[in-house]
Amino acid sequence: MFDNTTDRRVLVSVSGLKMYFPIFGGILSRHVGDVKAVDDVSFDIYEGETLGVVGESGCGKSTCGRAVLRLYDLTAGTVMVDGTDISTMGQGALRKIRPVMQMVFQDPQACLNPRMSLADIIGEPLVEHTRLSKAERRDRVYDLMDAVGLNRDFANRYPHEFSGGQRQRIGIARALALNPKFIVCDEPIAALDVSIQAQVVNLLEDLQKEFGLTYLFISHDLSMVRHIADRVAVMYLGKIVELAPREGLYRDPKHPYTQALLSAVPEPDPVTHDTANRTVLKGDVPSPSNPPTGCNFCTRCPRVMEICRQQDPEFREVEPGRFVACHLFNESETAG
Amino acid sequence: MLTFTIRRLLMAIPTLLFISLIIFLILDLAPSDPTGSLPLTIPPEVRADIRASLGLDEPIHIRFLLWLQQFFVNEPLNLFEHWTGWDLGGEDRTRVISWQTRSPVVDIIAERMPQTLWVVGTAYIVGILIALPIGIYSAYKQYSVFDQAGTFITMVGFSIPPFFSGVLVIVIFAVQLQWFPSVYDTTHEVTDWDSLVIQLKQMILPVMVLALQITSQISRFMRASMLDNLSQDYVRTARAKGLTESVVVLVHVVRNSMIPVITVIALGVPQVFGGAIITEQVFKVNGLGHLLIGAIQGGDIPTVQTLTFIFAVLIVLFNLIADVLYGILDPRIRYD
Numbered sequence: 319m320f321d322n323t324t325d326r327r328v329l330v331s332v333s334g335l336k337m338y339f340p341i342f343g344g345i346l347s348r349h350v351g352d353v354k355a356v357d358d359v360s361f362d363i364y365e366g367e368t369l370g371v372v373g374e375s376g377c378g379k380s381t382c383g384r385a386v387l388r389l390y391d392l393t394a395g396t397v398m399v400d401g402t403d404i405s406t407m408g409q410g411a412l413r414k415i416r417p418v419m420q421m422v423f424q425d426p427q428a429c430l431n432p433r434m435s436l437a438d439i440i441g442e443p444l445v446e447h448t449r450l451s452k453a454e455r456r457d458r459v460y461d462l463m464d465a466v467g468l469n470r471d472f473a474n475r476y477p478h479e480f481s482g483g484q485r486q487r488i489g490i491a492r493a494l495a496l497n498p499k500f501i502v503c504d505e506p507i508a509a510l511d512v513s514i515q516a517q518v519v520n521l522l523e524d525l526q527k528e529f530g531l532t533y534l535f536i537s538h539d540l541s542m543v544r545h546i547a548d549r550v551a552v553m554y555l556g557k558i559v560e561l562a563p564r565e566g567l568y569r570d571p572k573h574p575y576t577q578a579l580l581s582a583v584p585e586p587d588p589v590t591h592d593t594a595n596r597t598v599l600k601g602d603v604p605s606p607s608n609p610p611t612g613c614n615f616c617t618r619c620p621r622v623m624e625i626c627r628q629q630d631p632e633f634r635e636v637e638p639g640r641f642v643a644c645h646l647f648n649e650s651e652t653a654g
Numbered sequence: 655m656l657t658f659t660i661r662r663l664l665m666a667i668p669t670l671l672f673i674s675l676i677i678f679l680i681l682d683l684a685p686s687d688p689t690g691s692l693p694l695t696i697p698p699e700v701r702a703d704i705r706a707s708l709g710l711d712e713p714i715h716i717r718f719l720l721w722l723q724q725f726f727v728n729e730p731l732n733l734f735e736h737w738t739g740w741d742l743g744g745e746d747r748t749r750v751i752s753w754q755t756r757s758p759v760v761d762i763i764a765e766r767m768p769q770t771l772w773v774v775g776t777a778y779i780v781g782i783l784i785a786l787p788i789g790i791y792s793a794y795k796q797y798s799v800f801d802q803a804g805t806f807i808t809m810v811g812f813s814i815p816p817f818f819s820g821v822l823v824i825v826i827f828a829v830q831l832q833w834f835p836s837v838y839d840t841t842h843e844v845t846d847w848d849s850l851v852i853q854l855k856q857m858i859l860p861v862m863v864l865a866l867q868i869t870s871q872i873s874r875f876m877r878a879s880m881l882d883n884l885s886q887d888y889v890r891t892a893r894a895k896g897l898t899e900s901v902v903v904l905v906h907v908v909r910n911s912m913i914p915v916i917t918v919i920a921l922g923v924p925q926v927f928g929g930a931i932i933t934e935q936v937f938k939v940n941g942l943g944h945l946l947i948g949a950i951q952g953g954d955i956p957t958v959q960t961l962t963f964i965f966a967v968l969i970v971l972f973n974l975i976a977d978v979l980y981g982i983l984d985p986r987i988r989y990d
Contacts, residue, residue, distance in 0.1 A: 416896025428887035431906050432986055443895045476985040
C-alpha cells in the first residue's frame, strides 16, 4: 500500500526549499553569512497520508514545517499546496489560502494568547475567514470542542486554566476550525507527558480518518513517528538524507545516519538493551552556518569515503518510493 | 477581586499612619527652623515666643497627635460641612495652618491643585499618547531607522534634566522665536476662545518639557514589552490563523504588551499630582511642586508634612489601582 502511492493525488509538493537566516556581524552589521536551516529540501505529501519528519535538535525540522506554511519568507524553492504555488505569494493573498493549511505548535502554553478565552481562540479564524453569525460561530466552536474531546463548559475559560494535554487539544481544535486539508504538526507531543502523548496522537489519527486530513508530522520521537507516519523523512543539518515508507525505513534503513539514529532507539528488553549493537556517532553536529563541503554527514559518518568530502550526494530514488542522499548508493547503482 | 481590594484598603491604614509618623519624625529631626529666615537682629527670647506661638514648644508626640487629629478628623469634617452645608459645630475646630501664610494648608493645596493638574496632567496624557505608537512601531520594526532614531531620542529625552531642557526651550521658543510666553500666568482665566488660546500657548512649553521625559520612559517600556510578546508563539499562531497583520499586532500583541505598561502608567499618576517640582519652578507654574519647594525653604513644616502625606496616600492608592488593573487585564492573575 505504501509503495503504491504514485496514483494518489499530491497535496503538498516542495521542491528545492531553502531557508537561510542571515547573520549580521562587524561594526557596520554587514551580512557575513547564513544559517542554512533548511538547505535544498524536496518532497511530496500525498492526500490523506502522514509524512513524518525526524531528526535531532537543530536539524531544521521545525523551520522546514514553518517554511512549508510560509510562516517565513523563503530563500529559494517552491511550495505547492493544493495546486497553488504559495512560495512567492504576498501576505495578503496568502491569508486567503491559510484556511487550507494549518499548524499545531509544539508548546501548547505559549502558542495560545493568554488573554483570550478558549471560545475566542477557536472562534477567531471563523470571524476572520467566514461570515457566520454569532450563534453559528458558537455552535461551530462547540462542535470543534466535541471533536477534540473538550467539555463545552470550558468555552469561557482561559488557556492557563488547562493542563498541557487539554491545551494541545485547544490548539488542535483551533487548527481544525476552518476545515483545513493540510496540517503541519510541529512536535505536537514533545511538551506532553507520555500518557497524554498517546491521547493526543490517537486524537490526531481519529481526526485524520474523520476529516481526511493530511499531516506533516515533525518529531524527534522515532517510536511515535513509526506509530503515526505513513512515510518518514530523516533530516540532518538542513537536508533530507532519506525519505522512505515507514516499514521499509525502520526495517532496512539505507543511509548511515538513519542507521545510527534508529540504533539509538531505546530497547525495552534489558538484555538486548545491553547487548545491542549500537552505532554511536562521534563528534558534534557541524554548525548550520558553516556546513562541511561535500556531504553534510561526512564529518561523522562511520562509512565515509573520499568522494563524500568533495561532492554533495544527490537525493535520488534508489528503490521505488525510497529516496536516499548518499554516495554509497550512487556507487552500488553504477556498479550494478 | 472585591475582597482583595477591601483587604488592601484596610491594610493601607496602618501603612499610612506609619508613613505619616516617619515623615513627621524626619521633618522634626531636620535642622529647619521657621524663624531661620527672620532678621538676625531679633533677640532669642522673641524667637522662642514665635516658636511657642507656632506650637513648637510642645513635646513631639503631642504635636504629632495634634496633626493627626487636625488632618484626619477636623479637615474631613470641614470638607463634609462645606459640601453638605450642615453645621456640625465646627467653629472651634483647629485646622492645619501653614506657618508661612497663616492660612489652612488644605485650602492652599486646593488652590494650587488646578495649575498642576492642567500642566502636569496634560503633559502626562500627551506623553502617553505619543509614547504608545512610538513604542509599538519601534518594536514592530526593530532595528529600522525609525527604531534607531526613536531609541536615540528617547535616551536623550530620558537623560536631559528638565532644568536644562526647560531653559533650552525658553531660549528657543520664548526668547528667539517669541512664539510662546516663558512664564506661566496663573491668574489667567479662560473665559472665551481668545483666552483659551492664550492658556494653551502658555501651557505648551512646560507640557513639552515634561512630555519629553514621560514619552521617553513609557515608549521604552512599550517597546520592550512589545518585543517580549512579538517573539511569542501565540503570535505565530495568530499569523497561521490567517489574520491580517494589523489584527495580529494591534489585537494580539498590543493587548498583551499593555499589561505591564498600564501598571507603569498607573504608578506614574501620583507624580502628576506631586507636580514636576523643577519644571514648575522653571516656568513659574504656581502648582504643588512650587508650593512644596517654597514650604521647604521657609521651614513651613505643616505644609510639607501635609503635602508629603497626600503624595504618600496617592502612591499607596495607585499601587493598589495598578494591582487591580493587572488582575482585570491579565486573566492569569486572580487575587481571590
